[in-house]
Amino acid sequence: MSRRGMHDVVVVGAGMVGAALALALAREGFDVAVIEPRAPAPWRVEDEVDLRVVALAPSSTGLFGRLDVWKSIVAARACAYRRMHVWDALAPGELDFDAADRGESALGWIVENRLIQQTLWQSLQNDARIALHCPARVTATEADAQRRTLVLDDGRSLSARLVVAADGAESALRGMVGIVTQDRDYAQRAIVAHVATERPHESTAWQRFLPGATIAFLPLADGRSSIVWSVPDNEAARLLMLDDAQFCAELGAAFDFRLGVITATTSRTAFPLRMRVAERYLAPRFALIGDAAHVVHPLAGQGVNLGLRDAVELAVVLVDARDAKRDFSAESTLRQFERGRRSDNALAAHAFDAIQRTFASELVPLAGLRGAALAAVNRIGPLKNFLAARAAGR
Numbered sequence: 459m460s461r462r463g464m465h466d467v468v469v470v471g472a473g474m475v476g477a478a479l480a481l482a483l484a485r486e487g488f489d490v491a492v493i494e495p496r497a498p499a500p501w502r503v504e505d506e507v508d509l510r511v512v513a514l515a516p517s518s519t520g521l522f523g524r525l526d527v528w529k530s531i532v533a534a535r536a537c538a539y540r541r542m543h544v545w546d547a548l549a550p551g552e553l554d555f556d557a558a559d560r561g562e563s564a565l566g567w568i569v570e571n572r573l574i575q576q577t578l579w580q581s582l583q584n585d586a587r588i589a590l591h592c593p594a595r596v597t598a599t600e601a602d603a604q605r606r607t608l609v610l611d612d613g614r615s616l617s618a619r620l621v622v623a624a625d626g627a628e629s630a631l632r633g634m635v636g637i638v639t640q641d642r643d644y645a646q647r648a649i650v651a652h653v654a655t656e657r658p659h660e661s662t663a664w665q666r667f668l669p670g671a672t673i674a675f676l677p678l679a680d681g682r683s684s685i686v687w688s689v690p691d692n693e694a695a696r697l698l699m700l701d702d703a704q705f706c707a708e709l710g711a712a713f714d715f716r717l718g719v720i721t722a723t724t725s726r727t728a729f730p731l732r733m734r735v736a737e738r739y740l741a742p743r744f745a746l747i748g749d750a751a752h753v754v755h756p757l758a759g760q761g762v763n764l765g766l767r768d769a770v771e772l773a774v775v776l777v778d779a780r781d782a783k784r785d786f787s788a789e790s791t792l793r794q795f796e797r798g799r800r801s802d803n804a805l806a807a808h809a810f811d812a813i814q815r816t817f818a819s820e821l822v823p824l825a826g827l828r829g830a831a832l833a834a835v836n837r838i839g840p841l842k843n844f845l846a847a848r849a850a851g852r
């Protein structure tokens with residue numbers, strides 16, 4: 459802690475996004491504290507692959523590279539995907555993205571959440587410039603002209619010139635500073651599991667749209683696929699009750715048997731889906747990032763990629779202000795971050811929402827649009843390049 463008795467920045471929440479921001483700022487010489495209620499569950503190579511995986515865009519793996527964690531993540535377990543193939547149950551259009559067309563070796567990587575979290579956590583623990591408070595929660599906060607103060611559940615208090623909330627979709631801190639969200643409940647659940655397939659996954663991320671549902675098959679390093687099957691709540695409840703053979707038969711049919719017969723290899727679990735957008739990202743000496751600021755439908759696999767872009771943008775704005783000898787926690791500085799990221803995140807959230815609505819519909823006029831939309835995107839080079847670049851985080 460500085461001689462003034464306060465940190466430069468306190469990051470609340472050490473999920474993937476908060477931990478990445480804390481490391482990025484510490485490496486730039488900021489005095490950082492992190493508050494987290496629970497350390498991540500340990501990751502071990504001999505354990506079953508974590509059921510939660512994410513598709514990381516090159517913008518995210520690039521950040522992890524700069525934070526010196528990417529090499530050890532890849533060495534532990536990760537799977538590059540070189541192609542993405544999207545098609546629809548109701549219409550003939552298909553959409554293909556190939557890394558080779560863009561002169562790249564991969565479109566992105568599939569990595570276990572727990573592996574990323576543990577690797578970042580170890581870096582936090584090993585960084586002498588970071589004060590890690592765990593287990594700890596914030597119970598109250600207030601700001602004055604110089605600082606924001608946080609009261610922790612063990613009675614201690616911490617002060618910082620800036621507090622960043624990265625405490626996830628249910629962010630307690632967001633509520634404490636009075637930031638409200640706009641929510642849309644999709645009344646859907648995403649069922650996740652790892653399955654074996656008769657045919658190889660070809661290092662391809664596969665996605666099929668069906669009426670009211672989407673299925674993604676994401677390639678795993680051991681040859682299996684991680685599925686994300688988003689279906690209405692009541693359908694999810696039914697699918698979760700099926701035995702393995704029945705579930706795999708239904709999954710195979712819904713996936714058009716694109717990779718042949720499917721065999722269960724893990725249990726299944728499900729996550730409720732919603733869109734949630736914070737109406738603002740700022741309060742005095744306070745900023746929101748990651749899922750605390752925006753939750754999007756997982757159909758495009760972009761949630762954490764957007765959050766990591768928040769972390770990059772905020773770090774850039776803070777470093778620039780400090781280097782120019784300006785107050786890095788002043789509202790005018792934080793506005794630069796908010797302007798850049800809120801429009802980008804809102805655009806993404808509403809685009810995924812629109813795709814979800816179009817493809818969820820069984821109405822004939824909309825169904826007619828589905829194939830046409832996919833076919834058009836596939837034919838129009840610039841539009842496809844634009845979508846590929848967005849997926850890659852550029």
Ligand SMILES: Cc1cc2nc3c(=O)[nH]c(=O)nc-3n(C[C@H](O)[C@H](O)[C@H](O)COP(=O)(O)OP(=O)(O)OC[C@H]3O[C@@H](n4cnc5c(N)ncnc54)[C@H](O)[C@@H]3O)c2cc1C
Binds near residue numbers: 473594626763765
């Ligand atoms: C089924 C599914 C599939 C997905 N697939 C993808 C994908 O392929 N690609 C992708 O980019 N995204 C994907 N996502 C989204 C992605 O998982 C999230 O966007 C990401 O985990 C958010 O990270 P975060 O660090 O912002 O929040 P979180 O991961 O929620 O982390 C928040 C942290 O804050 C801590 N915390 C909570 N409360 C407090 C408190 N009161 N005080 C202090 N700390 C607190 C928590 O313990 C946690 O460590 C998917 C989501 C789902 C549901």
